[in-house]
Amino acid sequence: MAGVTPATAPGPSRALFVVTILAGSFLLFLVQPMVARMALPRLGGAPNVWNSAMLVYQALLLAGYFYAHRLSRMPLRRQATIHLSLLAVAALTLPITLAGLPPPRPGTEVVWVPALLALTIGPVFFLVSAQAPLMQRWFAADPRAGEPWALYAASNLGSFGGLIAYPLLVEPELSIHAQSWGWSIGYGVLLALIALAARARWSAADVIPAQAAEPLQPVPRRRIALWLALAAVPSGLMLSTTTHLTTDIFAMPLLWVIPLGLYLLSFVIAFADRRGAARVVSALAWAAVLGAGGMAMISQGSSGLVPVMLSVVLLFVICVALHARMYDLRPPAEQLTLFYLVMSAGGALGGVFTALVAPLVFDWVWEHPLLVLAATALLPAERLLDWRRMRGLQPEMVKLGLAALLGTAAFLVWLLLEANALAEPGWQRALCTAALVLIGLLLTPWRWLVTALLLAVMIAQGGDQTLRDTRDGVRSRSYFGVYTVRDHPSEGIRTLAHGTTLHGEQSLDPVMKRMPLSYYGPGSGAGIAFANASALYGRGARLGVVGLGTGSLACYHQRGERLTYFEIDPAVLRYSRDGTFTYIRDCAPDTQIVLGDARLELAKVAPGSFDVLAIDAFSSDAIPLHLMTSEAFGVYLRALSPRGVLLVHISNRYIDLEPVLAAEVRARGLAGAMREDVPPYGSDWTASSWVAIARDSDQLAALGQKAPAMAWRPLVAPAARRWNDDHASILPYIQWRNFLGHPQ
Known part of the structure; x- marks a missing residue:
């Protein structure tokens, strides 16, 4: 070192670097679900929204690792000066708020979502992502510090902590506004810690870049290709597992973070100094892949807790095994930043394949079994029974x-x-x-x-x-999910499913094709309201539906009524236009269909435009969260006529939405009632739960009088807090017992 002897040099300061890395990684992975949750009102709850977010994060992480790799070639003092200066400049973008992009045109979501997230979080995420490899490189500047690899395990432990803290502590207790300011304060603390780390290595200015006695051998291309593959497969598998969870349960951070959290936790085991746990998991990976991996190609009938548990266990075991093999193939510490750069590039490649390529190329989530098969080809060579x-x-x-x-x-x-x-x-x-x-x-x-x-x-x-x-060719895939159209000749019906959830059906019998089936039978809440709309509001009744599905409600349409559907997915719209489902063509050919996010489109209509408005926008088995907040209900009520009725479909296997609606009804001084339709066994209709909301209880009473045998009951006790765009948590409303299994 220049002018500093080892006797007077500062100590390794391991604790300082561990705390700095933990803090940076905690903030980095706390901000991921925070920004995704912040964007829900504008992006909706489709699984690909989170995958798009992850793709942006992986791209920014790759850029940050490249920045760290290039910066590490400079003398340490210059590194510290540049890095701290850029961190200070990036602080000017805080607190975090969504970028002001105009709404996307239908079909452009795959580009618009990453652009919005990159502009919102890009500068600070890019710089914070560089701190883990950079701090490890600074730590290794002192020859007494020892190997830096275990610090990467600490980094991922901090990342895991940030992810778990968000759905369990941060989201339930803090508003989005408070979360943003809290994260900004944490960023300031991180900036101070990085400055202290730079001070601890300030005298090591001439040590980095290290001048080895012999020049380092370049890493063989085959080794780099293997690093890429070992990083890409777990990354892609993490996203494909996320798609399953958020398609068939709920689009919420609690489920978003489970696969990502296990992915990060795998690094803690794989990169630990003590190799025992990594060896055991790697050996057990063969059994896990052959057992749980054998279910990776099932496309129907896989609801409940068991398949969910198997999928996340499979993800964790594969990630540990492949990351442990990658650790065993690590280069010397002098090539640390190159190793992390390649690993990040592999993670980004896995993200691109799963989030961008697969939805365009495949009609189903074929990426999931393909990645499981790829993992089998890459598992470490440890064998239980040779x-x-x-x-x-x-x-x-x-x-x-x-x-x-x-x-x-x-x-x-x-x-x-x-x-x-x-x-x-x-x-x-x-x-x-x-x-x-x-x-x-x-x-x-x-x-x-x-x-x-x-x-x-x-x-x-x-x-x-x-x-x-x-x-x-019974399936199609869009940015919003996988749809399956299936004919059942023995039952005489055609069904539409999103994921594993039924979204509507139509009779194949020409005589019965106009009869609304599934959730929309004459005893359903929507069926009662739409069948009696003209009696309640006259022949010019104005009807609106959020969520097209098969278009079943169109066949309650009567002469003179005006019907408008709001649908976000062009793939669903095609089913009604190409004759796959003919409810609209047969019953209400003059129906207006508005393509786009319903909340945004309804905000554009004139006040009082609808006498009956049905919210039926399922995201597989759940209504998107952004359509259930107080701000969303403000949009609906504005679009509703003074005597109008709002109907909300809340049939759901895993989330009890009734208390949330009851809280909104109470806060606004509205009248609300629940209709739980349980058709006779063997009928053509499906059980459903509909909530009717009106400004005046007399209007609900008039609705009940049109079908006196169809009883409506009062809403249950309201939730303690309304949902809004700034604060919403589903934890109190999860129906845990249903995770043990549910009949299809």
Whole structure:
């Protein structure tokens, strides 16, 4: 060091660097769900919104790591001066507020969402993301400090803490405004910690970049390609798992952060100095992939807690195993920033594949099973049962044993296919699966055979139906999800499903094609209101529906009424325009359909435009959060006529939305009632829950008189707090018992 002897040099200051890295990573991953939650009123709750957000974060993380890599080539004092100066300039963009972009045109969401998030959070996220590799490099500047790799485990522990803190502590207790200011204060603390870290290494100015006695060998391209693959597969798998959770449960930070949190936690184990835990998980990964991974191609009938648990366990085990292998292939500490740069690039590649390429190329979430298969090809070489090396085992016996294993596996796969086709009891399928897992473990010395066996198990577990659906073209995929149109000749109906949730159906019988089915039968809340609209408001009644689906409510339309649908997804609109579902064409051909976010479009209509307005905008199994806030209800009530009725469809497996609506009704002094329709067993209709809201209780009474046998009941006790764009938490309303399973 220039002018400083080792005896007078400052100490390694390990605690300071650990705290700095923890603080930076905590803030970095606290801001991710915070900004996504902040953007919900403008972006809606589609799973791809979070995937788009993650893609932006990964791109900014890659840019930050590249910045750290280039900066680390300079003398430390110059690094510190540049980095601290840029951090101070970026502080001028705080507190965080959404960028003022105009609303997106339909079909441009895939570009508009990343642009909004990048402009909102870009500068501070970019600089904070650089602090983990940069602080590790500064830490290693002191020759007494030791290896810096364990600090990356600390970094991911801080990241995991930030993610968990948001849905459990920050979101339930603080408004978005308070969250933004709190994060800004944390940014100031981080700036001070980085300044202290720079001071602790200030005299090491001539140590970085380190001048090795011998020049470092360049990293082989094959090694870099392997790093990229080992980073890309877990990243892509994390996003595909997130898509499943947020499609079939709810678009909320509590579920957004589970896959990302496990992904980050995997680094804590994989990059720890003590390798025992990483070795154990890597060895168990084979069993997890063969067991849970075999369900990765199932496209229907997989609701409940068990498949969710299996999917997140599979994600965690794969991430630990692949990240541990990446750690074992790490370069010398002098090439630390290059290693992290390549790892970040791999993460971004996985994000691009899952969030951008897959929705455009695939009709279903094929990226999920493909990534599981790719993980099998990349798992570490540790094997639980390498029976080839047993004492006295001859090569001919190995070949004979291998043939026996393959023959048994083929027979079990056939049995599993038959069991699924005949809907045999679950224990029979479980036994076949367990036997196949054991065979797969015995085949691990032949990696390509294990991968082939896993593919066969995926197909036998239900992937054969998924493949047939793709062959038959029954599905379509858009930015907002995967839709399946299926004919059931035995029942005489055609259904529309979003994910695993039914969104409407129509009879295939020409005589019955005008009858509204599923949630919209004559006993449903919407069915009662729409069938009696002319009686309540005259022949010129004005009807509005948020959420097109199959267009079932159009067949309650009567002469003289004006009907308007609001739909955000062009893919859904095509089903009504191309004749897949003909409710609108047959019953209300003059219906106006407005394409775009309903909340934004309703804000543009004249006050009092609708006498009956139905909110039926499902995001798979849940109404998007941004359509349930107080601000959203302000838009609805403005669009509603003075004597109008607002109907909200709240059928949901996992979230009890009635107390939230009751709180809004109480706060605004409105009248509200619930209609729970439970049709007779075997009928063509589906049970549904509708809430009717009006300014005057007499109007609800008049609605009830039109169908006296169809009782409406008062709303339950209201929630303690209304939801609004600035503060909303679903934790108190989760119906945990339903996660144990729900019939389809």
